[in-house]
Amino acid sequence: MGGIFRRPVLLIGLVVTLALVGVALLSLVWTPSLPSKMNIVQRLKPPLGPGGLFGTDQFGRDVASMLMVGAWNSLSTSFLAVAIGATVGSAVGVIVAMRRGWLELIVMRGCDIIFAVPPILSAMMLGAFLGSGRFTAIIAIAVFMVPVFARLTLAGAKQIWARDYVTAAVGIGRSKAKITLVHILPNISNQIIVQVTIQLGLAILTEAGLSFLGLGMPPPAPTWGRMLADSQTFFGQAPWLAILPGMAIAVAVLGLNMLGDGLRDMLDPKTKAG
Amino acid sequence: MISIFLRRIVSLIVTLLVVSLLIFTVMNLLPGNPAAIMLGTSATPETLAALRTQMGLDEPLVVRYLAWLAGVLQGDLGQSYTYGVPVAGLIVERLAVTLPLALMAIVMSVAIAVPLGVAAARRHNGLFDYLAGAFSYVSIAVPAFWVGLLLIIAFSTKLGWMPAGGFPGWNAGLWAGLAALLMPAIALALPQAGVLTRVARSAVLDVMGEDFVRTARAKGLSDGAAVWRHALPNALIPVVTMIGLQFTFLIAGAVLVENVFNLPGLGRLALQALSQRDIIVMQDVVLFFSALVIVMNFLVDLAYLVIDPRLRVAT
Numbered sequence: 001m002g003g004i005f006r007r008p009v010l011l012i013g014l015v016v017t018l019a020l021v022g023v024a025l026l027s028l029v030w031t032p033s034l035p036s037k038m039n040i041v042q043r044l045k046p047p048l049g050p051g052g053l054f055g056t057d058q059f060g061r062d063v064a065s066m067l068m069v070g071a072w073n074s075l076s077t078s079f080l081a082v083a084i085g086a087t088v089g090s091a092v093g094v095i096v097a098m099r100r101g102w103l104e105l106i107v108m109r110g111c112d113i114i115f116a117v118p119p120i121l122s123a124m125m126l127g128a129f130l131g132s133g134r135f136t137a138i139i140a141i142a143v144f145m146v147p148v149f150a151r152l153t154l155a156g157a158k159q160i161w162a163r164d165y166v167t168a169a170v171g172i173g174r175s176k177a178k179i180t181l182v183h184i185l186p187n188i189s190n191q192i193i194v195q196v197t198i199q200l201g202l203a204i205l206t207e208a209g210l211s212f213l214g215l216g217m218p219p220p221a222p223t224w225g226r227m228l229a230d231s232q233t234f235f236g237q238a239p240w241l242a243i244l245p246g247m248a249i250a251v252a253v254l255g256l257n258m259l260g261d262g263l264r265d266m267l268d269p270k271t272k273a274g
Numbered sequence: 275m276i277s278i279f280l281r282r283i284v285s286l287i288v289t290l291l292v293v294s295l296l297i298f299t300v301m302n303l304l305p306g307n308p309a310a311i312m313l314g315t316s317a318t319p320e321t322l323a324a325l326r327t328q329m330g331l332d333e334p335l336v337v338r339y340l341a342w343l344a345g346v347l348q349g350d351l352g353q354s355y356t357y358g359v360p361v362a363g364l365i366v367e368r369l370a371v372t373l374p375l376a377l378m379a380i381v382m383s384v385a386i387a388v389p390l391g392v393a394a395a396r397r398h399n400g401l402f403d404y405l406a407g408a409f410s411y412v413s414i415a416v417p418a419f420w421v422g423l424l425l426i427i428a429f430s431t432k433l434g435w436m437p438a439g440g441f442p443g444w445n446a447g448l449w450a451g452l453a454a455l456l457m458p459a460i461a462l463a464l465p466q467a468g469v470l471t472r473v474a475r476s477a478v479l480d481v482m483g484e485d486f487v488r489t490a491r492a493k494g495l496s497d498g499a500a501v502w503r504h505a506l507p508n509a510l511i512p513v514v515t516m517i518g519l520q521f522t523f524l525i526a527g528a529v530l531v532e533n534v535f536n537l538p539g540l541g542r543l544a545l546q547a548l549s550q551r552d553i554i555v556m557q558d559v560v561l562f563f564s565a566l567v568i569v570m571n572f573l574v575d576l577a578y579l580v581i582d583p584r585l586r587v588a589t
Contacts, residue, residue, distance in 0.1 A: 246420035
């Protein structure tokens, strides 16, 4: 970690991500004002005035507070989705690497198939039956993440299975399950961590899209995506309502992508990113 | 070559069948009765029963799947409950917006990414390379639908140069149609361009280190000519691959961007079908989009075989 200051991508990514997580956590205990508190007299006040740092929306609610709670809603939804997708996908990947044969063929085809249905569409399908909401959004995003992690861990695990020390472990009679736990998983954990970071960025983008379409967390919980959807009526009077939540999304995704690339460069010197 | 081609075709058909089965199962096995969902809570038992019969919901699941599949293969995607017209016609009508939009976005993203990626690779680690890298980072992180909102604020609300949304229809003339799709296509192209710039840059960098490029330069070819004649054609393979891989995201982006600009495309149709609980339309649109992604990936695979003869060896 000593070289972190010589890795600007990693440093910027880390700082932005930590700031984002900090804001999200802070919103649980403190926001400048209650994000749901309406104040019609103060409606549509521009930023840096009596309306507060980021101004107010059409109901006079404090935009800064809404963005903070939105950070928590967006991050927690995305994190849960990626955690589920990474756990299930990685488990599938290492198990397939252990068994190989026809199982590998079927699982890889299955990955192609799941990957063909964009999460926005699966969220719509699920939403028709389960109702739109956070649960539907998490499941739709997680399902899309499973093939990503299954492919990654399978490819990584296959490489490790070919190593001499694994062959030796097989030779002394270690069970495949034990080898997977002791040798395979620790050796591919770096790759999984890097991928989790990058997929978190993608999950935030998807969650914002779902919320924008009304398929995310229901009101009154503020989400970045719905703030953008609501802003469309007020383009002329209040452009900041459309600019600020989008910047929040972009900064969050940028931070996570840079952190992911930086981590990859640091953990695996063989690959060069962008 | 022909045996590889046949094998790919068989695999394509199997994949499409499994996807159709998957979509059908999700839409029909999830809790909730499709007929009841479509009619809402106020429906009388009689209308419910009538719709159930009309939708064939009293038949066994397997029979219904096969009936749907047989219909799809004959171009009969069923009847939309809310529009009262065949779904196939609806999809074709909406495709006239979504397809040109997607194509414009792909062309724009390539037109931005390839020159940028090549220029960045030629000035490896120089200022331009860093600027191109920054462009990729930012454009990948920016949601396409937000770019759409910003374009509307700047060019429609403030400057009044462009229509803020809507589609006049191709009957209003080619130019009017293209003008309505211009800002949506830019919004959709930008994130794609970020990804493709990275791919083009690293592909050109890889190829420039190859022997045949060095030979070309040793023969007296100028630096630029070596890049455009030898490095770029080879670098296009990863770019084409990435366009295929990104197609899922392009479609997801199109669904969002169509809703920002009020374009009567397929994505908007899917969302309208969801809010009207028109299960049949949703099922068909999702199948259509997924089939599009799968066929696109298949075509990319084929394009490989054409571009790169080394891959024609059976594996």
